[in-house]
Amino acid sequence: MNFCFSDKIDGLKPSVIREILKFTSEPGMISFAAGNPAPEAFPIRAVEEITADILAKDPISALQYSVSEGYPRLREALREWIARRYSIGQPHDDLIIVSGAQQGIELSAKVLLNEGDTLLCENPSFIGSLNAFRSYHVHLEGVPMEEDGLNLEALERAARENPRTKLLYLIPNFQNPSGTTMSLEKRRAALEIAKKYNFIILEDNPYGDLRFEGETVPAIKSLDTEGRVIYCGSFSKILAPGLRVGYVCAHRDAISKITVAKQCSDVHTTILAQMICERFLSSYDIEGHIRRIQQIYKHKCGLMIGEIEKQFHPSVHITRPQGGLFLLATLPQGTDMMGFCQEAVRRHVAVVPGNAFNADESQPSSSFRLNFSTPTDQQIVEGIEILGRLTREMICE
Amino acid sequence: MNFCFSDKIDGLKPSVIREILKFTSEPGMISFAAGNPAPEAFPIRAVEEITADILAKDPISALQYSVSEGYPRLREALREWIARRYSIGQPHDDLIIVSGAQQGIELSAKVLLNEGDTLLCENPSFIGSLNAFRSYHVHLEGVPMEEDGLNLEALERAARENPRTKLLYLIPNFQNPSGTTMSLEKRRAALEIAKKYNFIILEDNPYGDLRFEGETVPAIKSLDTEGRVIYCGSFSKILAPGLRVGYVCAHRDAISKITVAKQCSDVHTTILAQMICERFLSSYDIEGHIRRIQQIYKHKCGLMIGEIEKQFHPSVHITRPQGGLFLLATLPQGTDMMGFCQEAVRRHVAVVPGNAFNADESQPSSSFRLNFSTPTDQQIVEGIEILGRLTREMICE
Incomplete structure (x- = not known):
C-alpha cells in the first residue's frame, strides 16, 4: 500500500528531540535532552x-x-x-x-x-x-x-x-x-x-x-x-x-x-x-507548591551553571536563566556543534543540537540546549564534567 | 479587534446537537438528543x-x-x-x-x-x-x-x-x-x-x-x-x-x-x-462488563421501540438497531420535520433534526434521531408519548 499523504504533513518529521530521547533510555545515559519536570516536583x-x-x-x-x-x-x-x-x-x-x-x-x-x-x-x-x-x-x-x-x-x-x-x-x-x-x-x-x-x-x-x-x-x-x-x-x-x-x-x-x-x-x-x-x-496550597518547585529548579540551575563554570572551556557562552527548565550553550565559531553532540552521546551524555530549534532546520547552529530540571544532582555533576572535557578537547585555542 | 480566520475554519459552525443540548438542561426537559452512555453503565x-x-x-x-x-x-x-x-x-x-x-x-x-x-x-x-x-x-x-x-x-x-x-x-x-x-x-x-x-x-x-x-x-x-x-x-x-x-x-x-x-x-x-x-x-472482567451494558441498552432500545409502536402515527418509519445508542425515525413525505422538532422542544422533548447529519446540511431531511441510552425508563415512556401525540397531530391521513 502506497499512501499519498497531505502536502501539509508529507514533509513533517518527528521531532529531533524525540529521536535523541530514544537513546536516553540506554543504561548509563545522562540526559540533558528532555524537558520533563523533576519527578520530585510532583505533588x-x-x-x-x-x-x-x-x-x-x-x-x-x-x-x-x-x-x-x-x-x-x-x-x-x-x-x-x-x-x-x-x-x-x-x-x-x-x-x-x-x-x-x-x-x-x-x-x-x-x-x-x-x-x-x-x-x-x-x-x-x-x-x-x-x-x-x-x-x-x-x-x-x-x-x-x-x-x-x-x-x-x-x-x-x-x-x-x-x-x-x-x-x-x-x-x-x-x-x-x-x-x-x-x-x-x-x-x-x-x-x-x-x-x-x-x-x-x-x-x-x-x-x-x-x-x-x-x-x-x-x-x-x-x-x-x-x-x-x-x-x-x-x-x-x-x-x-x-x-x-x-x-x-x-x-x-x-x-x-x-x-x-x-x-x-x-x-x-x-x-x-x-x-x-x-x-x-x-x-490546595498551590502558591506554596510553586515556591517549592522554584527552589528545586533554582538549586539545579545554579548547580549546573557552577559546574559549567568549572568544567567548560571558557570560550563556551551560556545563557543564565532566571527561571524555567533550560539553558543554551554556544560553542565558539568554527567548532563542529553536530560533531560535539554526537560525541557527547557516545560518551553517554545527551543534549539537543541547536539547529533543531531553528525555523529553518537546515540553517547551521553552534548552540546546544541543556535541561537542568530532569537530571539528578549527581547526573548534573557527572554529565557536565564529561561535556566540559569534550569542550576542552574540541575547541582549538 | 477584527479577526481574519483561516478559510478552513471560517465557515465552520458549532454542532447543531451542541446547540440543542443547551436547551436540554432546562428543568423538565426529556432529552433524546444526546449520545451519552447511560450513567448506570459506568464501572x-x-x-x-x-x-x-x-x-x-x-x-x-x-x-x-x-x-x-x-x-x-x-x-x-x-x-x-x-x-x-x-x-x-x-x-x-x-x-x-x-x-x-x-x-x-x-x-x-x-x-x-x-x-x-x-x-x-x-x-x-x-x-x-x-x-x-x-x-x-x-x-x-x-x-x-x-x-x-x-x-x-x-x-x-x-x-x-x-x-x-x-x-x-x-x-x-x-x-x-x-x-x-x-x-x-x-x-x-x-x-x-x-x-x-x-x-x-x-x-x-x-x-x-x-x-x-x-x-x-x-x-x-x-x-x-x-x-x-x-x-x-x-x-x-x-x-x-x-x-x-x-x-x-x-x-x-x-x-x-x-x-x-x-x-x-x-x-x-x-x-x-x-x-x-x-x-x-x-x-478486570471487561467481557462481563460489556455483557452488562449490552443488557442495559437492549432493554432501553426495546422499551423505546415498544412505546413508539404504541404511540407514533403508523406512517412514521423507524430503524430497528441491533446495538448502539440510536435509532432514526422518518416522518412521511410532506410533514414538516423541522417544525416537528421545534414543537417537540416546546413540549420539552429534545430530538436531533436529521439534516444536521447530512453531508450538505442545507439538504432537507424528514428524519430525526432518537437516543435511547441516556434517558431513564420513565423518560422514555413519557417522552415517546409526547412525540407520539405530536406525530398524530401533524401527520395528515
Missing part, C-alpha cells in the same frame, strides 16, 4: 487524595462526556488565577481548557492560518510549536534572538517583507531553548509592531511560574487592550504534564473559533484531569 | 480502585510526560483485544492511542486530505466526524444509506465523478444517526470499490461492542490485506467517554504520520486515563 500525595475524593463524590461528572469549553469550575478558577498573577483578562476575553498548551498552539494556528501564510517566531524556538505550525504548511520566518528577546529591527523587517504575516509566536519567559526572558520594553515594542502590521501575537507561557530569580515581567497579554494577544498557559510545569491540561485566554471571537476546532479535535479534555487541576487550584 | 467502583492503585504504586508514570504513540502496555493489550474480538491486525499494522476516536478521525483527515479533496461518507453520518473533515476544507460527498448500508451504485458513481476522492468514512456497526448495520456483502463491495478507485476507508467503530441482538459482522479492517483500511476504536462507550481514550489501528506508514500529527496536536493522551484503560482491559 503525588495531593493528586492521590484529590483524585480519590473526586471519584468517591462525583464519579459520573468525572467519567461522562463534558463540554468542549472545559470544566466550568476550572475555567472560573483559572480566570481568577491569571487575573491575580498576570493581570490578564479584559471584558472581551474568554477562556478555554485545552489538552496541554500544545493544543492551544495547534488550534490557534489552525483557526488563523491558511497554507502559505507567514508565521514569525523567535529563532531558535520550541520545536513542538514549530512542528505544529509546519503541520499547517505555513512559512516560518525566524527572527534572531538577543539576551533580552527578539531583535526588533529584524522583527519589523520580517513583518514588512512578509505581507501574509498573520501570527508572531513568542515564549517571553525563560524561552525554550534559550532560557532568556524578553524585556518589558521589547514586549511593548513587539505589540506596537503587531498593531502596525496587523498580525496576532501568540504568547506561550508554560514556564512563567517557574521564576526563581529576578522580577516578574508583565505578560504581553496584560499590555493588550484590543484582543490582539492569544495567551496559552499550562499545568504541565506546575502540576503534572501527564495530565495534559492547558488553557487559552483570548478575545471571545478567537475563543469561539478555537472551541469549534477543539470540538472537532478531541471533543473535550479528559474531564478527570480537569477536575484534578481545579481542585489543586482551589483547595 | 465506578472499578475505576476508583484502579485509579487509587495506579497513583499509589506508579504515580510518576501517571504524571510525567509520556510518548506520543501511547502507553506501551495499553497498545499491547489493545492489539490483543482487537485481534481476538475483530480479527484485526496484519504484520504491516501498527496501533496508536488517541484522545478519543474523534482525534483518530481528525488526525486521519489531517494526514491524508489536502484542501479541495473529496471525502465520501454515508448520508446521513456522524456530525462530529463531518465537522472534523470540514475543518480541513474538503468536499464532502454524501452517499445515500439503505437499511443494510450504503447504496453501492451511488458509492461507485460518487467515486467516479470525484477524481480527487481520498477517503471513504464509514460507521459500519449501529451507525450514527441511523442505527443500522452494514451487511458483510456491502463491506466487501465497498472495499473492492476503494481498491478500484484507489481511496482509503476510514472505519469508525465506537459502538461495535454494544451489539445486543443478531450476529457480529466482520470489521472491514479484518477483510483488508493490503492496509487500505484505517480502523478507529474507543473506550468511550464501553468504559467512560470522559477519559478521552481511543485508538487507531492501520498500516504502519499511516500510523507513523498520524503519530507525528498527534505529537503536534497534544503530545500524548492523558497518561493516567490510558493507564486506567489498560488496567480495565487486562485485570
